Amino acid sequence: MYSILVVENNLEKIEKIINTVSLESQYLRILNIASNFETAVEFISKNKYDFIIAGIYQEEVMNIVIAQKNDYCSLLLLAHCVCTKSLKSQNSFKEFIPIQELHPKLKELIVKKNNSEKTRIKIHNELEYLCYNQFYIGTRYLEDIIFELYKSKNTFAGNLKKEIYPIIAKRYNKSIDTIYCDIKLSTRNMILDCKEEKIIKYFSYSYFVTPKVKEIILTILNKI
Numbered sequence: 001m002y003s004i005l006v007v008e009n010n011l012e013k014i015e016k017i018i019n020t021v022s023l024e025s026q027y028l029r030i031l032n033i034a035s036n037f038e039t040a041v042e043f044i045s046k047n048k049y050d051f052i053i054a055g056i057y058q059e060e061v062m063n064i065v066i067a068q069k070n071d072y073c074s075l076l077l078l079a080h081c082v083c084t085k086s087l088k089s090q091n092s093f094k095e096f097i098p099i100q101e102l103h104p105k106l107k108e109l110i111v112k113k114n115n116s117e118k119t120r121i122k123i124h125n126e127l128e129y130l131c132y133n134q135f136y137i138g139t140r141y142l143e144d145i146i147f148e149l150y151k152s153k154n155t156f157a158g159n160l161k162k163e164i165y166p167i168i169a170k171r172y173n174k175s176i177d178t179i180y181c182d183i184k185l186s187t188r189n190m191i192l193d194c195k196e197e198k199i200i201k202y203f204s205y206s207y208f209v210t211p212k213v214k215e216i217i218l219t220i221l222n223k224i
Contacts, residue, residue, distance in 0.1 A: 002028050002050035002113060005043055009035040013055055013078070013099065020102045027110050040064075049073055050113065053102070071171060074109050076102065119150055122224040130202065130216075131194035138186030141179050142213075144168050146220050153221065160214055183213055 004021060008014050014033060021028050031047060034040035037057045044052070044064050054061045055078040065073055079098045097105050123146045124134075132139045148164050149156060156163060165176045172179070191199070196208040203211050203219055211219070 001026075002110065003031040003047070004028055004051045004053060005040070005047070005049045006030055006033045006053050007040045007057055007061055008033070008053070008055040008078075010055065016099055017053055017055075017102065020099075020106070023103055024106055024110060027114075028106065044068070051076060051106070051109070054078065055099075074113075076105060078102070116147075119224060120147055123147055123150075123220060126220045126223055130190055130198070132186060132190045133193070136182070136186040136189065138182035138184070141168055141172070142183050142186065142217070144171070145183075146217055146224075149217065149221055150224065160217065180213070187211075187213055187216065 006014060006017050008017065018030060021030055028051070031049065032043045034043055037060060040054075040057060040061060041064060044061070050072070051074050052061060052065065053076045058077045062075055062077070065075055077096050079096050120143070123143050127139060127143060128134065132142070134140075145160070145164050145168055148167050149160070152163070161176060161180070165179055168174075169176045169179050191210055199205070199211065200208055203209075203215065
């Protein structure tokens, strides 16, 4: 179930939002409602939301989510507020919608999130099968990289370090070299923990070869 923060102080609009969300109660629940900016900041700092529906303090709320590098939060900005040009030109995860279009937009985003979660589970399972230690930060980076590549595979030109690694480095506020080194470390440990026979079969080798990171990424991508 996906959690929602509502940032609004108009009771009539809050009622409309609640009634809209209730139409998708199988997938959605309103976790919190903030009627002022201070409360919104407190909630966002303490909780991870899948959706934030903001009718007030839109620019401020968006800037907080951007600062948190929360790429998984869908921010829906209700169009009854006047928004600045700078707000309209910023991050791609924003949505400006009239309140009467909130339900179809939520349905659309639920489908996307469900598909994304299924893909992430597949990636996780493939890494687990190869004996990657899920407690290593490099494994988390690797999972994110494969998922980002999955999302952009139709436009991917073939250069991971130029096209995909910078996205992960920005997300975690790390250098590209740090991301790559942590993945290499996690991979070295995987090689030690995983049976050679399993690696040979997984990568369709004729004999045991230590797979390169890019080969691991592309092989898992092809399997999902």
